[in-house]
Amino acid sequence: MTAEATEAIDTIAAISTGSGKAGIGVVRISGPLAQQISRQITGADLIPRQAHYLPFLDKSGQALDEGIALLFKAPHSFTGEDILELQGHGGAVILDMLLTRVLGLGARAARPGEFSERAFHNDKLDLAQAEAISDLIESSSAAAARAAVRSMRGEFSEHIRRINDELVALRVWLEAALDFSEEEIDFLKDPQLNERARKLVTEFDLLLSRAEQGQRLRDGLSIVIAGATNAGKSSLLNSLSGDDTAIVTDVAGTTRDVLRSDITIDGVPLHVMDTAGVRDTDDVVEKIGIERAHQAIDQADHVLVLLDVVDPVMPRLPTIDKQRLSVVLSKIDLVEDDTLKSLQERFDAALCVSTKTGQGVPELRRYLLKLSGHNQQVEGVYIARRRHIHAIESAREATDAALSRLKENVMPELAAEELKLAQQSLELITGRFDSEDLLGEIFSKFCIGK
Numbered sequence: 001m002t003a004e005a006t007e008a009i010d011t012i013a014a015i016s017t018g019s020g021k022a023g024i025g026v027v028r029i030s031g032p033l034a035q036q037i038s039r040q041i042t043g044a045d046l047i048p049r050q051a052h053y054l055p056f057l058d059k060s061g062q063a064l065d066e067g068i069a070l071l072f073k074a075p076h077s078f079t080g081e082d083i084l085e086l087q088g089h090g091g092a093v094i095l096d097m098l099l100t101r102v103l104g105l106g107a108r109a110a111r112p113g114e115f116s117e118r119a120f121h122n123d124k125l126d127l128a129q130a131e132a133i134s135d136l137i138e139s140s141s142a143a144a145a146r147a148a149v150r151s152m153r154g155e156f157s158e159h160i161r162r163i164n165d166e167l168v169a170l171r172v173w174l175e176a177a178l179d180f181s182e183e184e185i186d187f188l189k190d191p192q193l194n195e196r197a198r199k200l201v202t203e204f205d206l207l208l209s210r211a212e213q214g215q216r217l218r219d220g221l222s223i224v225i226a227g228a229t230n231a232g233k234s235s236l237l238n239s240l241s242g243d244d245t246a247i248v249t250d251v252a253g254t255t256r257d258v259l260r261s262d263i264t265i266d267g268v269p270l271h272v273m274d275t276a277g278v279r280d281t282d283d284v285v286e287k288i289g290i291e292r293a294h295q296a297i298d299q300a301d302h303v304l305v306l307l308d309v310v311d312p313v314m315p316r317l318p319t320i321d322k323q324r325l326s327v328v329l330s331k332i333d334l335v336e337d338d339t340l341k342s343l344q345e346r347f348d349a350a351l352c353v354s355t356k357t358g359q360g361v362p363e364l365r366r367y368l369l370k371l372s373g374h375n376q377q378v379e380g381v382y383i384a385r386r387r388h389i390h391a392i393e394s395a396r397e398a399t400d401a402a403l404s405r406l407k408e409n410v411m412p413e414l415a416a417e418e419l420k421l422a423q424q425s426l427e428l429i430t431g432r433f434d435s436e437d438l439l440g441e442i443f444s445k446f447c448i449g450k
Contacts, residue, residue: 009031009032009081009118010031010107010108011029011030011031011032011033011034011037011106011107011108012029012030012031012107012108012109012110012111012114012115012118013027013028013029013030013099013102013103013107013108013109013110014027014028014099014109014110014114014115015027015028015095015096015099016028016085016115017090017095019092020092021090021091021092022090023089023090024067024087024088024089024090025087025088025089025090025091025094025095026085026086026087026088027085027086027088027095027098027099027102028083028084028085028086028115029083029084029085029086029102029107030077030078030079030081030082030083030084030110030115030118031081031082031107032081032082033105033106033107034071034081034082034083034084035071035073035082035084036105036106037084037102037105037106037107038069038071038084040057040105041056041057041069041086041101041102041105042054042055042056042057042069043055043057043061046069046070046071046084047071048071048072048073048076049070049071049072049073049076050070050071051068051069051070052068052069052070053066053067053068054066054069056069056086056088056098056101058097058101059101059104064094064097064098064101065088065089065094065097065098066088067086067087067088067089068086068087069084069085069086069087070084070085070087071083071084072084072085075122075124078115078119078124079115079118079119079122079124080118080119080122080123080124081118081122086098086102113130113134116130116133116134117130120431125152125154126154126157126430126431126432127429127430127431128151128156128157128160128388128429128430128431129151129152129153129154129156129157130431131151131385132148132149132151132152132156132383133152135148135151135218135383135385136148136149136152136383139218140220140264140268140269141217141266141268143217143268143381144217144218144268144383146381147213147214147217147218147381147382147383148218148383150380150381150382150383151214151382151383151384155380155382156210156211156382156383156384156429157429157430159203159206159207159210159382160207160426160427160429160430161430162203163200163203163204163207163395163426164423164426164427166196166199166200166203167200167399167419167422167423167426168423169196170193170196170197170200170402170419171416171419171420173193174406174412174415174416174419175416193406194407197403197406197407200399200403201396201399201400201403204392204395204396204399207392208389208392208393208396210380210381210382210384211382211384211388211389211392212384212389213381214381214382214383214384215383215384215385215386215388215389216301216372217268217372217381217383218383218384218385219269219385219386220262220268220269220270220271220372221268221269221270221271221301221302221368221371221372222271222273222299222300222301222302223270223271223272223273223300223301223302223303223304223368223371224273224275224293224296224297224300224302224303224304225237225272225273225274225275225304225306226275226293226297226303226304226305226306226315226317227305227306227307227308227315227330228307228308228311228313228315230308231306231307231308231330232306232308232330232331232353232355233274233275233306234259234274235330235355235356236274236304236306236328236330236353236355237259237261237272237274238355239353239355239358239361240261240263240270240272240361240364240365240368241261241263241272259273259274259275260272260273261273261274265365265368265369266369268369268372270368270372273296273300275292275293275296275297294317294318297317297318297320298318300324301324301371302324302325302326302371303317303320303324303325303326304326304328304351305317305325305326305327305328306328306330307327307328307329307330307343307347307349308330308331309329309330309331309332309334309335309339309340309343310331310334310335312329312343312346312347314347326349326350326351326367327347327348327349327351328349328351328352328353328364329343329344329347329349329351329352329353330352330353330354330355331354331355331356332352332353332354332359332360333354333356333357333359340352351363351364351367387428387429388429391425391426391428391429392425392426392429394421394422394425395421395422395423395425395426396422398418398419398421398422398425399418399419399422401415401418402414402415402416402418402419402422403415405418
């Protein structure tokens with residue numbers, strides 16, 4: 001951002017600490033008036049990047065509070081602008097009085113996420129790093145927090161940059177091959193091209209794997225409990241949630257819609273859905289419930305197919321990828337161990353529960369945690385959002401299409417354009433290629449003061 005543009009920017013201010021009483025509260029100011037405001041509030045010329053303990057003055061020179069003032073000069077600050085931080089006592093009234101004083105000196109109230117937005121526009125961090133700040137604040141587990149720190153420090157962005165650099169190199173190679181297509185040397189048949197393409201696909205797979213696990217840590221896992229009527233689905237939902245979320249009766253077809261329960265296990269959010277029992281029926285309402293069950297199964301991250309050990313009938317379900325499906329045997333208190341073992345082998349079911357006795361429920365909870373990525377090694381995992389996953393998948397598809405054209409020598413001139421589309425998809429993550437609408441949507445969800 002140019003110096004001329006900086007002068008036209010408003011100075012913004014906000015309370016940067018959470019609501020409620022606390023020992024310390026922080027008012028943050030960013031913009032061209034920050035140094036002037038610091039003189040008027042503290043009555044002193046602050047040395048940048050040095051803590052000063054002094055009173056904070058109102059317009060008549062009386063002390064509003066006393067605390068620590070810190071001045072950061074541009075570009076060596078979080079936003080890349082002059083920043084003043086006033087660290088006083090954390091009472092809501094005193095912080096509001098201090099903010100009112102700052103606003104009276106020419107600052108305006110910051111919008112949600114405006115400090116981070118300015119840091120983005122001033123190239124202090126990219127969009128993925130900015131989002132990671134918000135995700136770190138909202139982390140619900142230690143694993144999610146570590147992944148957010150990794151993204152905030154730029155590891156996610158660096159991985160994307162490496163892939164983008166290789167996409168650029170391939171585009172240069174391809175353009176050269178097309179420009180010299182009449183030469184004796186056929187660049188498109190160079191064995192190095194296939195090797196580089198293979199390595200690029202491997203990098204995409206690694207990036208997607210780390211981002212998908214990070215997205216599960218951030219958003220939690222959506223889990224559908226499916227099965228025949230009276231298999232114990234509603235009882236299992238109640239056992240997992242610790243509440244009577246679903247009505248449980250002996251009447252087949254009691255559950256006629258998708259029941260949702262958001263639960264937390266060791267800080268990890270899980271979104272568990274109980275669905276209507278799948279069976280042949282003439283009941284119009286029950287048919288609608290079964291149709292909604294199928295829709296929930298299609299959209300779920302994972303499906304638990306519950307089988308009653310007394311009548312273990314595998315229901316007719318939509319086609320499900322094996323990686324998204326686990327068979328769970330229910331009501332295991334009603335059969336002998338030999339029968340249970342036989343059923344486990346028959347249905348390839350490693351999970352067994354009894355909601356009546358509680359047997360197997362703790363093991364199932366640990367299994368769900370493992371599915372969420374909580375118990376897995378999080379080294380190298382990046383916190384990510386659904387938009388990131390979609391962008392990576394789009395880039396991977398465009399790259400695959402380009403490499404297929406090159407391999408089969410089918411309209412190779414279009415491969416360069418597909419590689420360009422792959423680049424643009426990846427750059428949506430970091431914000432190097434983006435729209436103002438997307439930026440506004442992202443930063444509006446930040447805390448005020450960040």
